[in-house]
Amino acid sequence: xxxxxxxxxxxxxxxxLVASDPLVIAAARDASRRLHGPRAIQIVSGAEALHxxxxxxxxxxxxxxxxxxxxxxxxxxxxxxxSATEVIVVARPGEEVPAGLRAVxxxxxxxxxxxxxxxxxxxxPAGDAAALAAGLARGEITVxxxxxxxxxxxxxxxxxxxxxxxxxxxxxxxxxxxxxxxxAGLATELTLAVARRALAGLGRKRMLLSFNVSLxxxxxxxxxxxxxxxxxxxxxxxxxxxxxxxxxxxxxDTALLRRALQRLATVGLGVLLDDLGLDDSxxxxxxxxxxxxxxxxxxxxxxxxxxRARAQVERLVQDAHRRGRVVIAEGVTDPLLWRLTAAAGCDxxxxxxxxxxxxxxxLPGWTAAWGAAALPGRQPAKASR
Numbered sequence: 001x002x003x004x005x006x007x008x009x010x011x012x013x014x015x016x017l018v019a020s021d022p023l024v025i026a027a028a029r030d031a032s033r034r035l036h037g038p039r040a041i042q043i044v045s046g047a048e049a050l051h052x053x054x055x056x057x058x059x060x061x062x063x064x065x066x067x068x069x070x071x072x073x074x075x076x077x078x079x080x081x082x083s084a085t086e087v088i089v090v091a092r093p094g095e096e097v098p099a100g101l102r103a104v105x106x107x108x109x110x111x112x113x114x115x116x117x118x119x120x121x122x123x124x125p126a127g128d129a130a131a132l133a134a135g136l137a138r139g140e141i142t143v144x145x146x147x148x149x150x151x152x153x154x155x156x157x158x159x160x161x162x163x164x165x166x167x168x169x170x171x172x173x174x175x176x177x178x179x180x181x182x183x184a185g186l187a188t189e190l191t192l193a194v195a196r197r198a199l200a201g202l203g204r205k206r207m208l209l210s211f212n213v214s215l216x217x218x219x220x221x222x223x224x225x226x227x228x229x230x231x232x233x234x235x236x237x238x239x240x241x242x243x244x245x246x247x248x249x250x251x252x253d254t255a256l257l258r259r260a261l262q263r264l265a266t267v268g269l270g271v272l273l274d275d276l277g278l279d280d281s282x283x284x285x286x287x288x289x290x291x292x293x294x295x296x297x298x299x300x301x302x303x304x305x306x307x308r309a310r311a312q313v314e315r316l317v318q319d320a321h322r323r324g325r326v327v328i329a330e331g332v333t334d335p336l337l338w339r340l341t342a343a344a345g346c347d348x349x350x351x352x353x354x355x356x357x358x359x360x361x362x363l364p365g366w367t368a369a370w371g372a373a374a375l376p377g378r379q380p381a382k383a384s385r
Contacts, residue, residue, distance in 0.1 A: 014040045015115070016085075018049045018074075019066035023106045024090045028064055030108025031115055046074050047368070052085075053077045054362040055369025056355050059084045062115055067095040067103070075101070077362045081171040082144060082164065084356070088114050129184030132177055135165055136186065141193040142166050143201060144357035147366055148208075148328060148350045151342040156367060158208035158348065160244070161198035162357050163190065178214075182248060187217040195227060195241075199234035201360025210242040210272060215249040218271070219260050228267040238268030242291060247275050251285060261289050272328070278302065278312050286319060293320055297331025297351065303340040310344065317345040 017028050028041055042060075044052070046069060052060055054077050063085050065078065078087040079100040089103040090111060097103040104110040135141065141163060148158035165172040181190045191213050202209050217223060231238050243264065251257055261271055270291030276282070277296035286293070295313060302309035313329075320327045329341040332351035341349060355366050 014042045014060060016042045016044055016049060016052055016060040016063040017066075018044060018046055018069050019064070019090070020069065021066055021092065021106075023092065024064075024066045027090060027106040027108045027111050031111035034108060034112035035116060046071050050074045050077060050362075050365040051369035051372065053080075053083065054356070054358045054366045056353055056366075058352075059356065061085065063087045064111070064115075065089050065101075067091040067097060070098070073362065073365055076359060077365065080144075080359050080362075081166060082173070082357065086115075086119055129180055129186060132165070132180055132184065133186060133189075135167060136189050136193055139193075140166055141190065141197065143194055143197045143211075143360065145198075145201065145360050145363055146350060146357045147355035147363070147370070148210075148348050149354050149370070151329075151338070151346055151349050154370070156207065156370060158210060158242075159202070159363065160350065161194055161201070161209060161211040163194045163212070174212075178212075179248070182214050182216060185216075187214040188220050188223065191217045191223070192226060192230070195230055198360075199230065199236060201363075202234075202236070204235070205363070206240075208240050208242060209236070210244050212246050212274065213243045213271075214246055215251060215257075218243065218245055218264075219256060221263065223260075224263045224267045224269065227264075227269060231269075239270070241269055243269060243271045244274040244294065245271055245290075247282065251282065254285065254288065257285070258288050265289065272326075275330070276316060278306075278309055286323075290325065292326035292328065292347075294328045294330055294350075295346070300329050300331040300337055300341060300351075301333075303344070304336055310340070313341070313344045313346070321345065 015028065015032060017025070019025050019028065032041055049063060050073060065087060067089050070078070075098050087101055088111065089097055089101050090106050091097050091103045092106055102114065104114045143161040144164060145159040146162060147156055148160060149155060150157050163174045165177050181187050194211050198209055198211055228238060231241055264271060273282070273285060273290045273293045275296040276293050277299045293316060295316065299309055299312065303313065317327050326348060327346045328348040328350055329346040330350050332338055332341060332349040333353040338349060338353065355370065358366055
């Protein structure tokens, strides 16, 4: 029997089901009974399933789609190799299975087996820079957009483009190859590859776009002209693009960095100082002409229980606003951190409570989910056991 779920956050272990066929629903119920500790079944529409995949909050661990019941945007999000949700298609006799997704017949035992199977781990990336250089040449660098919203009115205003390396045999997050790129002198080409993908993914959407850049790439004299040409070709205003200076390399010559920031400013590009934390050794860089600062997620996570963290955030916010800079709080995961960062005067919020990194084409789905849900809640769905 179907019933309306209470208005409370859904258990991410719930099985999210997109189906209308009684045969598929019965198979999902049978699979749930066969699994150790039957999980609740949340029966949702395709639009709500897309919200669950790309919207704010904790994603479901598993999602089951009735073959033929999912739209193009939902299927695209379901195929994301970096998604935290395992998506399984239940195919009815004679039904074509969407490419890139695992499928089982409408049999409870087969679905239970698929749900219980562990996800295959990503293979380790190649240990040499030659593979990365070849991947750059082949266009294997892709991006995911993490949304950023304004604390004052919840309005989406920006996305950060996060680099991914997607080879045919494996997919890797930025932590697996960024250091390799910097050590091998590939940082500038990686920056340009990310910028190219991000600009194409953003299209004509009027939002700010940011992406990380290493110190070595930022100091390159040709970076402003190369980025400016790319941005002009994409039809984007340079003032809508921000670079985020990472903390991976210590700044030893502030005069050199100042000149680099000024060169970028001459073509309309601003730079954010990324990942400022508690007792950050880079506080001396705040005298340089940055467009804004991003507060590290560890600093934000400490706000509820650490007075020093609250005092540090307030100092950074006051200093930034005095200089006319924007302050972005990273790692905003729940309503408490939202309230605390807003109370401290931060301008923008980023984090899983706002949105997880998503495919650029899923951005409209995230926007719809964000507009429909309060941080980080969810609209209720029908539940079944």
